[in-house]
Each structure stands twice: as C-alpha cells, then as structure tokens.
Amino acid sequence: MGRPPRRLLDRETIVRAGLDLVDAHGADALSVNRVAAELGVKGPSLYNYISGRDDLVDGIRELIVAEMELDLTVTPWTATLDAWARSYRAAFGAHPKAVPLLVARPIRSPGALRAYAVAFAGLREAGWPEHRVLPVVWAVECFLLGAALTAGPPVVAAAPDDPPPGVEALFDAGPKEFDAAFETGLAALIRGLAFELDGLLR
Amino acid sequence: MGRPPRRLLDRETIVRAGLDLVDAHGADALSVNRVAAELGVKGPSLYNYISGRDDLVDGIRELIVAEMELDLTVTPWTATLDAWARSYRAAFGAHPKAVPLLVARPIRSPGALRAYAVAFAGLREAGWPEHRVLPVVWAVECFLLGAALTAGPPVVAAAPDDPPPGVEALFDAGPKEFDAAFETGLAALIRGLAFELDGLLR
Numbered sequence: 389m390g391r392p393p394r395r396l397l398d399r400e401t402i403v404r405a406g407l408d409l410v411d412a413h414g415a416d417a418l419s420v421n422r423v424a425a426e427l428g429v430k431g432p433s434l435y436n437y438i439s440g441r442d443d444l445v446d447g448i449r450e451l452i453v454a455e456m457e458l459d460l461t462v463t464p465w466t467a468t469l470d471a472w473a474r475s476y477r478a479a480f481g482a483h484p485k486a487v488p489l490l491v492a493r494p495i496r497s498p499g500a501l502r503a504y505a506v507a508f509a510g511l512r513e514a515g516w517p518e519h520r521v522l523p524v525v526w527a528v529e530c531f532l533l534g535a536a537l538t539a540g541p542p543v544v545a546a547a548p549d550d551p552p553p554g555v556e557a558l559f560d561a562g563p564k565e566f567d568a569a570f571e572t573g574l575a576a577l578i579r580g581l582a583f584e585l586d587g588l589l590r
Numbered sequence: 591m592g593r594p595p596r597r598l599l600d601r602e603t604i605v606r607a608g609l610d611l612v613d614a615h616g617a618d619a620l621s622v623n624r625v626a627a628e629l630g631v632k633g634p635s636l637y638n639y640i641s642g643r644d645d646l647v648d649g650i651r652e653l654i655v656a657e658m659e660l661d662l663t664v665t666p667w668t669a670t671l672d673a674w675a676r677s678y679r680a681a682f683g684a685h686p687k688a689v690p691l692l693v694a695r696p697i698r699s700p701g702a703l704r705a706y707a708v709a710f711a712g713l714r715e716a717g718w719p720e721h722r723v724l725p726v727v728w729a730v731e732c733f734l735l736g737a738a739l740t741a742g743p744p745v746v747a748a749a750p751d752d753p754p755p756g757v758e759a760l761f762d763a764g765p766k767e768f769d770a771a772f773e774t775g776l777a778a779l780i781r782g783l784a785f786e787l788d789g790l791l792r
Contacts, residue, residue, distance in 0.1 A: 414694075415618075415690075416617075416618045487690075487739075488617070488689075488690035488739070491739050491740055492616075494745065494746055495745060495746045495760075496750060498750070498752075498754075501746075501750070501753055501754050501757050501760075502754050504757045504760060505754040505755070505756050505757050508756050508757060508759075509756060512756070518759075520774075521759065522759045522760065522763060522767055522770075522771070523767065523770040523771040523773075523774040524771075524774055525771075526745075526767070526768070526771030526774075526775075527733075527771045527772070527774040527775030527778065528775070529736070529771075530733050530736035530737045530740065530771065530772070530775055531729075531732050531733040531736055531775060531779075532736065533735075533736035533739060533740065534731070534732035534733055534734065534735035534736035534737075534739070535732045535736075537689075537690070537693050537735060537736070537739065538693055538732065538735065543696065543697060543728075544696055544697045544703075548698060548700070548703070550700075551703055552700075552703050552704050552707040553707070554707050554710050554711060554714070555703050555706045555707050555710060557710075557720075557723065557724045558697075558703075558706060558724065561724060565724055565725065565728070566728070568724075568725040569724070569725040569726075569727075569728030569729045569731075569732065570729070570732070571725075572722075572725040572726055572728075572729040572783075573728075573729030573730070573732055573733060573779065575782065575786075576729065576778070576779050576780075576781075576782030576783045576785075576786065577733075577775065577778050577779055577782060578778075578782070579778075579781070579782035579785055579786075580777065580778030580779060580780070580781035580782035580783075580785070581774075581778045581782075583778075583781055583782070583785070584777075584778065584781075
C-alpha cells in the first residue's frame with residue numbers, strides 16, 4: 389500500500405469550495421480556515437494559492453463571470469443588451485448569497501472587466517455617445533443585481549392577520565411572478581433606452 | 591445623590607440600535623447580545639420587547655420604510671411611480687448594508703405592505719390590468735434594490751495593470767456616475783412601462 393492520495397490543491401478548487409460554502413451558508417461563512425476545512429487541509433496550505441479572504445471573493449467573482457456568455461454577435465444593440473442581461477442574470481442569479489459579498493468589494497477581476505468591455509462596445513457601436521455608455525450599463529446592472537439578490541427567498545411571508553386592502557397578489561407570488569417581473573423590467577428598460585437613443589440620433 | 595439613571599428600553603430604541611450596528615459593521619454584526627451591549631444592558635432584558643434576531647430584522651425594515659414618503663397624490667401614474675421610487679431609494683439607499691438582510695427575510699411588516707398598497711393603487715387607478723400590477727412593481731423594486739445595494743462601495747478598484755480597452759470610464763466613476771445611472775434607469779423603466787400601458791389601453 390502506498391501513501392494515501394494527497395488532495396491536489398489549485399486556485400480554482402479552492403475558490404470553488406469557497407463559492408460552495410457561500411451558496412450553502414451565506415456570505416458570513418466565508419473564511420480561509422473554513423474553506424481549508426471543507427477541503428480537508430490546514431488553513432496555511434491555502435496561502436500558496438490565495439492571499440486571503442478578499443482574494444477568495446475576487447476569485448468567486450471570476451468564477452461567476454466565467455459562466456456568462458460573452459461572445460455576443462447578435463444585432464441590433466437592443467438584442468445584444470438583452471442577451472448580456474440574461475447571461476448576467478443566469479450567472480449571478482445562481483448565487484444570490486454571493487451578491488452582497490461581490491458588491492461590497494471593488495472589482496479587480498479581468499473577467500468582470502471584459503464583461504463590461506463587451507457591453508460598452510455594443511453600446512458604442514450602436515451610436516450611444518461616450519458619456520452615456522457607463523450610466524446605461526450601470527442602470528441595467530442595478531436591475532440585474534436586484535434581480536439576482538432576490539432570486540432565492542420568498543418576498544412576503546404568508547398573509548398577515550390584517551393586511552391593507554389590495555396587496556393579496558403578494559401572498560401567492562413565487563418564482564413564476566419573479567420571472568414575470570424580470571421580463572417586465574428588462575423589456576421596459578431596453579424599450580425606454582431605445583427611445584432615448586432614437587432621440588439622440590435623430 | 592439618587593441612583594444612576596436607568597436606560598429606558600423600548601422597541602424602537604432597540605431596533606434603532608440594531609440598525610446603527612448594521613450600518614456601521616454590516617449585517618453579520620447583528621445579534622441580540624450585541625445590540626444589548628451597545629445599549630449597556632444584558633441580552634435577556636431585550637426579550638421583553640423583541641423575540642429575537644429575526645424580529646430585529648422585521649423592526650429594521652419597519653424603521654426604514656417609515657422613512658418613505660407615501661402620501662403620494664401626484665398624477666399622472668408615472669409621476670407617482672417616480673416619486674415612490676425616489677422615496678424608496680432615499681430610504682433604503684441610506685442603509686445599503688441592511689439590504690441583504692432585508693431581502694433574505696420574508697416581509698411581515700405592516701409598513702412595508704402599506705408601501706406596496708400605495709404603489710399598487712396608483713397603477714390600478716392608471717388602468718394597469720390586475721395581472722400586470724405585481725410584475726411592474728417588482729420590476730421597479732429590483733432596480734431600486736440594486737441601486738440601494740450599490741450605494742456604498744466603489745464598483746471598480748483603481749485601474750489594473752492591463753485592463754481591456756474601452757473600460758477606462760469605470761476607473762474614475764463615483765457617486766456622480768451612480769446618480770446618472772439611477773436617473774438613466776428610472777427614466778428608461780418608466781418610459782418603457784408607459785409605452786406598454788399605452789399599448790394596453792389603446
């Protein structure tokens with residue numbers, strides 16, 4: 389019999405274990421020592437691959453962004469933005485508990501910057517003036533972050549004893565209603581932005 | 591000399607101390623014992639006023655919603671929705687670290703339900719069909735939650751060594767650019783929704 393197989397560590401394995409922790413137990417659970425415990429190794433052995441908790445968060449962002457489909461060659465720009473938004477929602481909505489963690493940490497990840505570069509390029513090509521590019525992308529991203537954040541939990545508890553009249557729709561609402569809200573918001577945002585661009589280009 | 595003045599406890603004082611904790615130290619810091627310590631009392635003495643951490647979160651939501659201006663008599667409905675959204679952003683954007691906490695907990699608060707009731711009523715009066723009322727409000731709320739969540743921290747770290755071309759605008763962006771994104775998104779959402787309603791009522 390040889391020695392027991394040694395767990396092979398690499399950065400991706402470590403970061404993925406961190407994301408699994410966050411998905412299962414929330415952002416508070418993320419620490420280098422806890423990730424090490426999940427991997428069955430001692431904390432210090434991870435520091436050959438990551439520099440600390442912040443670096444774990446950067447790596448988690450990189451993992452999630454890597455799930456986005458960024459080879460966007462659809463036209464017109466409204467279709468590009470729609471595809472970008474759906475891809476963003478799919479990637480981040482799969483990890484709602486990671487969203488607060490990511491928002492609280494400035495972006496350094498090359499993958500995230502590439503995702504911005506794709507969105508910016510699509511808008512520029514459509515004729516959006518330079519000073520409108522960032523506000524437009526951030527506006528859509530605010531919506532997408534909110535949608536990702538609320539992807540998990542129910543919004544409203546079971547009907548209270550004495551609700552104000554007219555809010556009954558809230559008490560039966562679930563994932564189907566969330567999808568409807570997402571479609572409603574994305575369509576309205578893009579339509580409203582298209583209206584602005586039409587005015588600018590006229 | 592009499593006895594030292596006894597700290598007067600009531601539910602609002604306790605909940606406000608909880609919100610101060612979250613604002614200063616993040617959602618993880620919120621616990622009954624920590625709030626008690628902030629108030630200079632022992633943990634068990636709080637249980638006459640609150641039932642536990644979840645109840646603190648419910649109270650925090652009630653406090654924040656109480657800061658919203660809900661006496662909305664402006665017309666047309668697009669102006670009502672605009673005012674509701676700005677009021678929501680002002681209230682929740684003042685407490686970005688509380689947002690993940692609130693989103694993770696189903697709503698029970700009467701004040702929050704009243705805020706929905708105001709938004710729903712405005713849309714019904716404008717002619718929105720019943721099945722569109724909830725998706726429209728949630729769509730706007732996704733945007734507002736994202737805007738509140740990102741109200742605090744910088745989005746992008748200082749320019750990395752080798753950024754992809756075309757994303758330079760990110761590296762100088764601050765609160766002014768966030769405001770521009772908020773205005774852009776809110777205007778586009780409302781314009782897009784108005785376009786849909788025009789079609790429905792035609």
